[in-house]
Each structure stands twice: as structure tokens, then as C-alpha cells.
Amino acid sequence: MTNLELFEQDLKYIWHPCTQMKDHEFLPLIPIKEAKGVYLYDFDNNQYIDAISSWWVNIFGHNNSYINQKIKEQLDKLEHIIFAGFTHKPAIDLAQRLIDITAASLQKLFFADNGSSAIEVSLKMSYHYFLNKGVKKSLFLSLTNSYHGETIGALSVGDVDLYKKTYKPLLINNIQTPVPKDKTIEAANEALEALENILKKEHKNIAAFIVEPLIQGAGNMHMYHPFYLKGARELTKKYGVHLILDEIMTGFGRTGTMFAYEQAEIEPDFLCLSKGLTAGYLPLSVVLTTNEVYSAFYCDYNEHKAFLHSHSYTGNPLACSAALASLDLFEKESIIEKNRTTASYMAKELKRFEELDRVENIRQTGMVAAFDIKGYEPSKRIGLKVYQYGLKNGVLLRPLGNTIYFMPPYVITKEELEYIFKVAYEAIEQLPAN
């Protein structure tokens, strides 16, 4: 089989995500035959460094021998069972370990199977909590430029027009408060003032404030100061509004700490995790919450207060075993400390981009580095040119609009990092005149 043969077969049958399929008239799909570490290999024997962790999920490289082994061991025991009325060891072990490593007030864990469904769970739980307490709050508050997934509820609390605009008439009630405009304390303070004004006016209607801590991923890797989170926690407490932290992208070491909220020393009412949870192996997500929330649903059946949300693949044992293996690796290999060194290499490489006139807003938080290309209309699709240049030179970069970002698996070496930054640098240099 060749790349071309598989590409043509694929197009006969498959509708790909986040894609205008007509683009594939000029842009070939790349069939991947196998992968190891940070490298992907196609059917024409080309290799690509996965500089974006395969959409932000892969943290320990592809085909990791330890994680492979743990999933195989689980596969020979139990692949999946109904999770209502039944349970299994991988789910119990994983819940216990996640509760141990997250904020002290998070004491209960609910399983789902992808990021968006974790968001749906947290929104429904928050609304339902207040309802069970006799208060009807049917509004959610989120940040401008936020992204929380693609299902109707998750899309409603997001604010990226590209994904949201078309579906506006279908969405649930949501209002937005401005995200801090940059990483300074001043910007955080300014945004906190706006937040307090909204909460003062609307807190009676708002169940929860949902936030991507420190980095807004799909919102072009926009970054802000932990001080904002600290203030947001104080204000949501003061006004009786839940704080939902969407750490689907930022969780598991991405921002320099195991969870981004640690940098603000706060404890949320809900914590949503997915993506890196299974080290990029299998779909799984969880929502952690407090005993306070849990107990508002705990009563005799006929009081009808139970949380009846469910997904068929809730708590899949194979996915749980991948997540457990991933947590083993964090412990055994001091990943958070190692990432500090890797992040410092990234900072050094990133600095060179200051030389380029077309580059602005150079920024970094932990294992995410980004900059914007200026001076081009969105219709020029300049990010796509960088993407194509990267592929031709063996690097998978997948810009968000005019934002180029680097979010590699944690196992990337200094030399591999230098290579992806070199290719990105050349990609900017060879851009057509605007």
C-alpha cells in the first residue's frame, strides 16, 4: 500500500473532523502506518515529529512499551462491562489515585468518555445541584475566547466563533466575561473587575463559571496569569457560584505543574480531565467534585434527585489501565521536574523568533509555546502554508489560524526540539509576501 492508494480509499468512505473535505482536492491526507516515541511513519516511508502531541493528547510518545504492556495485561482480563450496578479494579484504582493527587476538597469522581461529555456532566451536575437545593439557576458564565468542546452544551459555554456561530440558535443560556488580555497582573486585575460586575448583577441566575485555567487552547493558545484564577475563586465563592475548571488540555503536566490550578493555589468545585489522562491512548474523561455536591444528590430513590446521566463506555477498563500506567510513569520518572528542563529548551528556541518581523505575541506556559504571524488576512490561510512546509520537512505542526504553537510529547529530546523549531523558523521565512 502507498500513501496515495490509502488516501483515495479513505475519501470514498470517511468524513474527517474539523475539516473542509474539499481541501483534500489539493491537500493529501497522510495515512500513518506506525508510530514510535515522537515519530509518525507513513506508507511512503516519510517520518514526522508529532510537535502537537496528536491534538494535545499524547504525553509519553506513541507506542510506549510500558503503557502497551499494561493495556495488554488488562485486555486479557476484562475489556469492558456495564458500569451501573457493577464496578472493576482499574476504575477504583484510578479514581483513588486521581483523588489523591488533586485538590483536597475533590473527593468524588464521575467517569465519562471524552472531553466534551465531561463538560456536559459538570454543567448538568452544577445546575442540578442547585435545583436539588431548591434554587433554579439556568445560566452559565464563561470566558471570552474560551473553548470547551463541540457538543451543544459544551459549544454553548465556548466562544470561538469558527465553531459556534452556525449553531447559535440551538445553544443553551450562557454569558461571557472578558479573559485577561495578556499574562500581566494588571490584565488579571482588570478582568477580575469585569467578573465582579457581572457576578454582582447575575449571580442569582448563574450556576457555574467555567474556565480553562492559564491557557485557552483552541482560543489560539491565549495565556494569562494565575492571579486571575485566584481572584475568580474568591469571587465565585463570595457570590455562591460554582467554579468549573476545564483542565482537559492543561491537565497532567502541560503547564509546568501537574494541574494548572496548583499555580493559583485554589480548589475548584468541579475539575474536568481528559486528553492526557490516558496518555493519548484511549478515550476517557472524568469529572471530580466535592462531597458537598455529591451529597446534594444522595437521598431515597423516590425523592428523584439522582444524577441519571450515563455513557455506554463509562469507565472503560482498558482506558483506565492506560491512565494508571500513565500515572505510574509520572511517579517513576519525575516528569514534572524533567519538563521544567524541556520547557527551558523551548524558551531558548522560542527567543530566536523575536528576530522575525512577521512574528508577534511570543508566549509560553510550561510545555506550550506559541506565537502569532502578523500582517496576513485570515483568507490567506497562512497557517496552512506553515502546516504544509512542516510536513514536507518532517514536522507535524497544525497551526490555529495564524497562531503557530508547539505542544510536544514530554519524551521529546533537545535535538528533536531544536529540529521542530528550526523547521518552523524556515516556514515563516519562506512565507509569500502579504
Ligand SMILES: *Cc1c(COP(=O)(O)O)cnc(C)c1O
Ligand atoms: C479538547 C478540549 C475539549 C473537548 O474534548 P473532546 O475530547 O475533544 O471532546 C474541551 N475543553 C478543552 C479545554 C479542550 O482542549
